Amino acid sequence: MRCSHCRNAFLPARFECPACLLPDPKWEEASGKARLVSWVVYHKPPDPAFDTRVPYTVAVVELDEGPRMITNIIIDDPESLRIEQQLVLCIQQEAGVAVPRFVPV
Amino acid sequence: MARHALSGKAVIAGIGHTAFGSLPGRSPVSMIVEAAAAALKDAGIEKNLVDAVLVKPPTSNPAMMFQVGVSEALGLQPKLNPNWNQGGAANIAMISYAVLSIEAGLCDVALICFADNPKTGSRHAYGSAKGNDAVFGLFGTLGPYGMIARRHIEQHGTKYDHLGAVAVACRRHGAANPHAQLRKPLTLDEYRASKPLVAPFRREDACLVSDGGAALVVMSARRSKELNVPHPVPVLGFGQGQTAWDMQLRADLTTTQATVSAKTAFAMSDLSPSDIDIAQFYDCFTIVPIMTLEDYGFCRKGDGGPFAAEGRLEIDGDLPMNTAGGLLSETGMPGMQLIIEGVRQMRGEANLQARRARNCIISNQGGIMQTHSTLILGQSL
Numbered sequence: 001m002r003c004s005h006c007r008n009a010f011l012p013a014r015f016e017c018p019a020c021l022l023p024d025p026k027w028e029e030a031s032g033k034a035r036l037v038s039w040v041v042y043h044k045p046p047d048p049a050f051d052t053r054v055p056y057t058v059a060v061v062e063l064d065e066g067p068r069m070i071t072n073i074i075i076d077d078p079e080s081l082r083i084e085q086q087l088v089l090c091i092q093q094e095a096g097v098a099v100p101r102f103v104p105v
Numbered sequence: 106m107a108r109h110a111l112s113g114k115a116v117i118a119g120i121g122h123t124a125f126g127s128l129p130g131r132s133p134v135s136m137i138v139e140a141a142a143a144a145l146k147d148a149g150i151e152k153n154l155v156d157a158v159l160v161k162p163p164t165s166n167p168a169m170m171f172q173v174g175v176s177e178a179l180g181l182q183p184k185l186n187p188n189w190n191q192g193g194a195a196n197i198a199m200i201s202y203a204v205l206s207i208e209a210g211l212c213d214v215a216l217i218c219f220a221d222n223p224k225t226g227s228r229h230a231y232g233s234a235k236g237n238d239a240v241f242g243l244f245g246t247l248g249p250y251g252m253i254a255r256r257h258i259e260q261h262g263t264k265y266d267h268l269g270a271v272a273v274a275c276r277r278h279g280a281a282n283p284h285a286q287l288r289k290p291l292t293l294d295e296y297r298a299s300k301p302l303v304a305p306f307r308r309e310d311a312c313l314v315s316d317g318g319a320a321l322v323v324m325s326a327r328r329s330k331e332l333n334v335p336h337p338v339p340v341l342g343f344g345q346g347q348t349a350w351d352m353q354l355r356a357d358l359t360t361t362q363a364t365v366s367a368k369t370a371f372a373m374s375d376l377s378p379s380d381i382d383i384a385q386f387y388d389c390f391t392i393v394p395i396m397t398l399e400d401y402g403f404c405r406k407g408d409g410g411p412f413a414a415e416g417r418l419e420i421d422g423d424l425p426m427n428t429a430g431g432l433l434s435e436t437g438m439p440g441m442q443l444i445i446e447g448v449r450q451m452r453g454e455a456n457l458q459a460r461r462a463r464n465c466i467i468s469n470q471g472g473i474m475q476t477h478s479t480l481i482l483g484q485s486l
Contacts, residue, residue: 046244
């Protein structure tokens with residue numbers, strides 16, 4: 001999301017820009033490029049819905065445009081991950097919802 | 106710099122708590138009443154002197170207007186009765202408000218209390234996901250705190266053994282505490298052998314889930330003298346800082362506004378880390394005391410892990426930390442037990458009494474390190 005007034009790019013979506021506080025930010029298509037800020041690997045499912053998914057990797061990524069978000073990294077060997085590593089968007093369909101995940105470049 | 110005029114003006118006059126662990130059938134209000142009665146007895150005063158009741162709501166059921174039910178159960182109609190929604194940082198924030206209110210003449214004797222029963226009641230508050238995080242499987246507190254730990258490991262060279270050293274120290278101290286919920290010491294080898302739960306964390310990196318209640322009595326130093334309070338412990342400094350933003354939005358995951366909180370408390374008391382003999386650091390996860398050592402200025406960023414690994418936080422080290430076991434071993438209660446143990450150390454009546462006990466620093470925090478508060482106590486009057 002980008003502020004129409006001060007051009008600040010941010011997530012999560014809001015009605016006002018958290019930098020200049022003015023309304024009417026606009027959605028903007030991102031490049032899909034990001035870098036890895038941090039990650040964790042769930043070995044124990046936190047909810048029965050994740051019983052078949054463990055181990056899975058949850059990450060904080062920073063988009064090239066600036067905003068940060070929570071996502072998953074699709075990877076077989078999370079031990080090989082490193083901070084600042086380059087990532088690229090990989091949209092997966094799940095129960096009819098497009099889920100934005102990332103893979104290492 | 107000089108001590109602020111407020112430094113040393115007020116005291117913690119009494120402390121009290123229930124048993125820690127599983128307390129089936131006990132409501133938070135009931136546990137608060139038990140802890141409050143113990144704190145009043147410890148201060149040697151009658152309940153009718155209390156004219157402020159400050160309440161931190163129970164995490165597992167933060168009911169609307171919870172505080173008025175507490176006053177009702179205590180048979181009091183106090184002048185002040187806030188319900189302080191700031192997570193673990195609330196305890197010290199409430200002490201700060203009590204000190205300021207007493208100084209301003211708004212009240213005379215404050216009772217500060219907390220109780221919760223997540224062990225035998227609902228643990229939902231500790232395991233839920235925030236909004237879209239659920240889609241990605243980021244639930245509870247292990248995940249977000251694990252992100253902070255991972256970044257610290259990668260950015261500053263912190264080792265798993267450093268995290269383990271924090272758990273070993275707290276478990277050693279808790280094992281010696283007859284009131285501790287977890288009295289089993291932990292070796293570094295046992296820590297290493299433990300399987301990852303939410304990597305980089307193992308079970309031993311995470312605090313306990315506990316039922317229990319605690320209470321404190323705060324009044325002016327002058328009033329404590331008039332009332333012949335047996336062991337008043339002076340409040341030398343306090344401060345707060347709010348990181349506020351969600352974990353993923355912070356520019357640097359490895360530091361927080363705990364820096365500001367500590368700086369404010371040190372300035373009020375005109376003390377620095379070198380004046381502190383004992384620490385009670387919020388240890389919901391092992392990474393937190395490591396970051397607190399750094400952010401409070403006890404060592405440089407990245408040196409918190411080695412500080413712990415050198416055994417300096419153990420009772421025979423140069424900065425004994427969480428001398429009753431902390432959240433990792435005494436009780437998972439969000440912070441009151443740390444203040445109570447600080448008071449015991451300043452009175453010279455702790456179970457594991459530190460050799461040098463002039464000043465004690467206490468850190469409290471809430472959420473995923475969103476809220477921070479700091480308290481510095483001096484030796485008992």
